[in-house]
Amino acid sequence: MKIPFSPPFIDDAVINEVTETLRSGWITTGPKCKALESEIQKLSGAGSVLTVNSWTSGAILVLTWLGLKDGDEVIVPAYTYSATALAVLHAGGTPVMVDVNEDFNISVEQIKKAITPRTKAIIPVDIAGYPCDYDAIMALVKSPDIMAKYEATSPIQRQLGRILVLSDAAHSIGAHYTETRRAGGVTDIAIFSLHAVKNITSAEGGAICLNLPEPFDNETLYTQLRQFSLNCQTKDAFSKSKAGGWRYDITGMGFKMNMADVNAAIALAQIRQIDKLYAERKRVFERYATLLGKYPWAMIPPTVNAQGKESSYHIFALRIKGITEEQRDQMIDLIASREVAVNVHFIPMPMLTLFKGLGYKITDYPQAYANYAHEISLPIYPQLTNEMVDIVVDAVVKAYDNVILNHQ
Known part of the structure; x- marks a missing residue:
């Protein structure tokens, strides 16, 4: 699919x-x-x-x-x-x-x-x-x-x-x-x-x-x-x-x-339908969190806190513990080969040609680089069915197993 x-x-x-x-x-x-x-x-x-x-x-x-x-x-x-x-x-x-x-x-x-x-x-x-x-x-x-x-x-x-x-x-x-x-x-x-x-x-x-x-x-x-x-x-x-x-x-x-x-x-x-659309995004997010949360290598993105702060569920910004930027890219290639589209949010600005030319250096922003190097954005939208979420998760898990476990 x-x-x-x-x-x-x-x-x-x-x-x-x-x-x-x-x-x-x-x-x-x-x-x-x-x-x-x-x-x-x-x-x-x-x-x-x-x-x-x-x-x-x-x-x-x-x-x-x-x-x-x-x-x-x-x-x-x-x-x-x-x-x-x-x-x-x-x-x-x-x-x-x-x-x-x-x-x-x-x-x-x-x-x-x-x-x-x-x-x-x-x-x-x-x-x-x-x-x-x-x-x-x-x-x-x-x-x-x-x-x-x-x-x-x-x-x-x-x-x-x-x-x-x-x-x-x-x-x-x-x-x-x-x-x-x-x-x-x-x-x-x-x-x-x-x-x-x-x-x-x-x-x-x-x-x-x-x-x-x-x-x-x-x-x-x-x-x-x-x-x-x-x-x-x-x-x-x-x-x-x-x-x-x-x-x-x-x-x-x-x-x-x-x-x-x-x-x-x-x-x-x-x-005018935002409550319904919001609820559907939250459904997708929570299914990802449940399915991926059992893997010790999966870092689930923040959504809520005790003070009532709650995300809009715009992006499921999954991070993979312990991998390199190159391994993350290999995982994305394998996920894409299964016809699942993922993304990365974001390439930090100091890594882009314009800003490097203006003197910004990614070495000055270690957490920004760490977040980027480990991050894979998964699809999240109201039209995504539970079956489709399961397919995405399966693609991610298999990509991790192929890139990391098969090389240990």
């Missing part, structure tokens, strides 16, 4: 929502985007939500609004997808990479060591959908000794008066931070990805969740960022299309980063 890695969830509800949009005569930014923003706001508890055309665009938009200048630093984990650091570079800042914990997420201890007067933001990443330790990170940026180091280089930075915490929640829509707080609602700003492989997808897209403290007004900021995402045009296309509504102005140098209604329709139909 051929098992793909991460097909999108497309049912009749999704098809009907998209068809309705196509037949409406309006397919770019409009009422479907607003409806999706409302659903994400309700789910996350965010102060306000703006949809954009990708996570990366959203991060560039926010960091540009923050007013990054040459020499300004943004702390990011070395273990994440490249977009986390690329957004910083595109916005004019310098990514400062730090190591991660064994649970894949950024080390608060390493963040503290990396903070300088040039630090303007921290971007923790919820790897595989398991939220970072945001209480500790928020407490850190608000602590008197860290605030005393802070040197603002833009009006927005001066207004905030401390380091901004921007959660890379690309994997964690639907995750719980505590029993009553959800991903997207616990940091200054959080950004979800709605890319094709994510739990909720718009094919391509992202959603910026705004939770800034006073004196900021998140509804006002929503309006500003929305305009900024539309080339700083004072009217969106939907408003301009109304009779007599043609006149507009351009008030600054903005971007073209808006989401289209035809994309929003896909995610809108999915997010």
Whole structure:
């Protein structure tokens, strides 16, 4: 049986929502985007939500609004997808990479060591959908000794008066931070990805969740960022299309980063079913954990803790104890030969050509490398049946036996 890695969830509800949009005569930014923003706001508890055309665009938009200048630093984990650091570079800042914990997420201890007067933001990443330790990170940026180091280089930075915490929640829509707080609602700003492989997808897209403290007004900021995402045009296309509504102005140098209604329709139909989709992902995860948990070489990824934190079950990031990177690659080849698609999340950024050229060295991030060298991401999605899960597990076990046991 051929098992793909991460097909999108497309049912009749999704098809009907998209068809309705196509037949409406309006397919770019409009009422479907607003409806999706409302659903994400309700789910996350965010102060306000703006949809954009990708996570990366959203991060560039926010960091540009923050007013990054040459020499300004943004702390990011070395273990994440490249977009986390690329957004910083595109916005004019310098990514400062730090190591991660064994649970894949950024080390608060390493963040503290990396903070300088040039630090303007921290971007923790919820790897595989398991939220970072945001209480500790928020407490850190608000602590008197860290605030005393802070040197603002833009009006927005001066207004905030401390380091901004921007959660890379690309994997964690639907995750719980505590029993009553959800991903997207616990940091200054959080950004979800709605890319094709994510739990909720718009094919391509992202959603910026705004939770800034006073004196900021998140509804006002929503309006500003929305305009900024539309080339700083004072009217969106939907408003301009109304009779007599043609006149507009351009008030600054903005971007073209808006989401289209035809994309929003896909995610809108999915997010209205998120409880069901979440439960199905959890079923798959727990079956993997049960079947693989009996093998001493299998490291089951984190999902819950005593405080109520719970993953979104986006990725089953299995790690294999005691193997080398080369052995991991051999296992993946054998699994693939059985028509089971797996992946690796992620190649640490210091191992990539661009970042090596900028001077980053993987030897500075030993835990990031260890997580990567041992990791195999297994398929996890609602359409995966228990029989398919069993086939994946069998492929993994046989690959381990072939690569490790037959060579001992």
